[in-house]
Amino acid sequence: MNEQGIRDLIDDVKDGRLSRRGFVGRMVALGLSAPFAGTMLAASGVAAQSYDRATYAPTKAGGGGTLKLLWWQAPTLLNPHFATGTKDQEGSRIFYEPLAAWDNDGNLVPILASELPSVENGLLARDGLSVVWKLKPGVTWHDGKPFTADDVVFTAQYAADPATAAVTLGSYKDLKVEKVDDLTVKITFDKPTPFWADAFVATVGMILPKHLFADYIGGKSRDAPANLAPVGTGPYRFVEFRPGDMIRGDRNPRYHLPNRPFFDAIEMKGGGDAVSAARAVLQTGEYDCAWNLQVEDEVLKRLEASGKGRVDLAYGGNTEFLLLNAADPNVEVDGERASLKTKHFAFSDPAVRDAMKLLVDRASVQQFIYGRTGRATANFLNGPERFVSKATSFAFDPAKAEALLEAAGWKKGSDGVRAKDGKRLNFVYQTSINAPRQKTQAIVKQAAQKAGIDIEIKSIPATVFFSSDVANPDTYPKFYADMEMYTWNMTQPDPAVYMLQWAGWEVAQKENKWQGRNIARWQNGDYDKLYRASQVELDPVKRAAMYVAMNELVVKDNVVPLLHRAQVNGFATKLKAPQSGWDNTLWLLADWYKDA
């Protein structure tokens, strides 16, 4: 079915000639997923089916006892705009709320907004230059002061001031935010912006109370007492905070939704390691929720067998992948290795790249290493559904790989290693120290060796590998190796930021102190053109098609996606905790409850 056909069907739904379900059914028959179909309807003005909050069962607030959370990485600060890691966002999320949050299908759910902006309700400008947020009336801060548009406007100013040193600066610096009335805020963009739901949404969007932070904007930001004693609008009120150890809160009796929250108090204990955190929830039941269980699936299954808790998997867009360096790390040009001025001696040959892809046994990596916590994938862009390419595939086929290399003139030498024109297929393959990654390295090395490719494995401590230390040669942006592997997180359901990392102008090199996002040094004119077009394309269907095409370009060359990885949490059996792969674990804390 072509674009016009789909548009006709959408019109049928709008006019009531075709039911919503009928439309989704036809799209599924065409090979699209149900959420994708739903999103197309939403994009065309048929109300989105975001997470249904009506599934919340308790009929009165409170009475649930204490909710005990175990975060093995402890939050160290409670100002969401200073959050250096997810752990700090999660700690802040107990007390602060954004205007809207992302559900598991990548749809917006209003939190402090009374309705979601759309072209149909007139809140979203057709030219993509502005968006209006309507705020929920009757919301109060924990100290009883009313929540108004002033707070929203202030939050933008606070984060946008470079002297504040907020980590969310990037989301606010190019915006003009104005108050229209007490419950209406207008954001104006400097250019047409298809992805307008960044500021004030989800992890970067938590709203701060103006009356407590107004005196601490800019250089004095560190002195604000509220940094350590947050006053928000969230379901729980602040009681106590010990950085790196414990956060405690009690029920907010004035919470803006009826019958919520269920628990009388909340505590978040931090520290320790992931395995024992899993144990405290799944095996002994000492805690109700353990976050981010980066533990081998086999161990999780064993702990789960005790029946006290269950493992919850939320798939966002986090992808583990292998990069084949497009530049040559063995040649130094102007004091820089892997310089853009060089071409990799082997990976510039498509036959070697294709052979390498055939030698990575993704299915085994998933089955034997990641288990339920990852899915083998051929795509770099794995979500939300509307952006996922269906045309890609992967295979493990050493025989075909050998044939490809043979045909391209890479002949086996006496030592069993293939070479051509005196250049041996001898690669350094680096990653961070992390048990599953070392096992993956071993699987790849073994298959490659049989095919005549010699791989030297290098494992670097994570604190070094993932640092931006310009002086260290072993960081991932320097990429002084032939191959490297890591996970990249997609922190919001729009791929604009995520896909920026293969744009030609983003290449990490000496000139930009290796701060560029494009680590593979892969450059492609078509990709750049598509990317630029996607940044101004306001038609969601066309824009999704562009990202699908970009993904296909990326995985054809130097990027080898391995696994689509889930956010893994452990929950007590009776705990109901809606999860989203596109937002924090605590994104909908107000709706958490325990079955009787």
Next chain:
Amino acid sequence: MAAHLVRRLLIAIPSRLGISLILFLILALAPGDPFGELATNPNVPPEVRMALRAKFGLDDPILVRYLRWLVALAQGDWGFSFASRIDVSTLILQRVPTTLLVIGSSQVLALGIAVPVGIYAAMRPYSLIDQVANTLAFVGFSLPTFFTGLLFILLFSIKLDWLPFVYNADVQASGWRWWWEHVRQAIMPVCVLGFFQAASYTRYVRSAVLDVARLDYVTTARAKGLSDRTVTLRHVARNALIPVVTLVALQMPAVFGGAIVTEQIFRVPGIGSLLINAMLANDTPVVMAVTFVFACLVVLFNLIADLLYGWLDPRISFG
């Protein structure tokens, strides 16, 4: 005596400066970056990270940073943590009570076991009891605390379900229940650390007592017809414990420094866990403060041990 004290204190100043400089250099040269985690967050543009580094003075030359730190310290300012953006002194003070409680009780437990067992074993060398005590002591200090800790958790928390294995520094209860909760959760970490210490102390006490028990004055005391008990407690033990006191004094900084491994296993929010997390986060001001305080305590308790020694054994003088 006073002159000795003054001299020692003066000598301590350059050594402390040296310690702080070396610590600072090592930390500055070590790989890593306090904002490394931001580097893997695609929503944070590199400029933001660079601006943060510049604002916190991380891009200045090492010596400039060191001098700035030293000057601030001289004015009583320990700086602020990069990870939590609050004052380092606040962070440390929050951790002190738990550390003193857990590590202090484990030292008391260790001495409570080691002194009687060591004396008893030494007074009856090569008896069955001595051999049992010796064997247990060897087992005790051969087993690392991370192993015994996990063993304890497996047995008492998971198999028997008697004790919690997550330490909660502020128990929400009052009266007896508060005490009971605190004791219950402290049992495992205190025992793990206490047994380990007790094992090495026992060996030490035993050999010290053995040395003294052979001396002539002990034989004289026995010849005078004093009871076995009096000889052991008044004549042997008092003299034998002089080196043990010194040993314990030198262990005191460790009480402050906490026990990194054990604290991590049981999630005890002590100074050890603060230090290890600060190191993992490259939070230089916190690491500097904790290690520097620790170094100062080592110097201080060395001095105290020396003075104690002279006081306990008048034959030693500090002319």
